[in-house]
Amino acid sequence: MFERCHLALLNKYSIVCKTFNKRQLSAVTHLSANSATSIKRQHPQKLQILPQTATTNQAPFHTTNAQQLRQNMSADSKFKLIEVEGDLFGAPETHSLAHCVGADFAMGAGIAVKFKQIYGQVDKLLAQGVQSGGVAVLQDKERYIYYLVTKPQSWGSPTYDSLRASLVAMREHMRKNKVQKLAIPRIGCGIDGLEWDKVSAELCKVFGDEELEIVVYNFVPK
Structure with missing residues (x-):
């Protein structure tokens, strides 16, 4: 009788652990996905071409007649x-x-x-x-x-x-x-x-x- 109760407790503990681990893994996976999205937003891989800005020391271009x-x-x-x-x-x-x-x-x-x-x-x-x-x-x-x-x-x-x-x-x-x-x-x-x-x-x-x-x-x- 004692052995049956002990076995039932072990099975229940195993189910609880599996459920907890699954939820934890899901949370970690969700967190990783959010982090990746955040990193991607902060550091996009797409090359951005910025407009050229004139410096104060740069002489303006002009034509000479x-x-x-x-x-x-x-x-x-x-x-x-x-x-x-x-x-x-x-x-x-x-x-x-x-x-x-x-x-x-x-x-x-x-x-x-x-x-x-x-x-x-x-x-x-x-x-x-x-x-x-x-x-x-x-x-x-x-x-x-x-x-x-x-x-x-x-x-x-x-x-x-x-x-x-x-x-x-x-x-x-x-x-x-x-x-x-x-x-x-x-x-x-x-x-x-x-x-x-x-x-x-x-x-x-x-x-x-x-x-x-x-x-x-x-x-x-x-």
């Missing part, structure tokens, strides 16, 4: 390319003048008309026999008047190649005659249709090594 580039390029050199607002024909007499024409020297439109009215001597210009890509020259007291021949006829259109060739021809004359100051309009632009940024770049390429000041007058009275 062609005029600023030209100014920076010539800042430490003897060559200067300066743009001003004013009357080209009011430039100091210490500055020679230049503009673009056709090889026929008709000069019937644009700023060429003003050059023709003031300096004339078309026959003398034609007698020099200059073709596209060259330069014809008149002298007015201590200054020179350069006629950059950039096209065969006045009604035609110049190219950047013909303009460059004319500029080189003018540069050679200026070197020989020690011309160090030049006043021009926005040559090749206006009715000739070239772009000033490209033209000014050609000026820098051709004259960048010269001891020369070029003043560009952006306003020419009609």
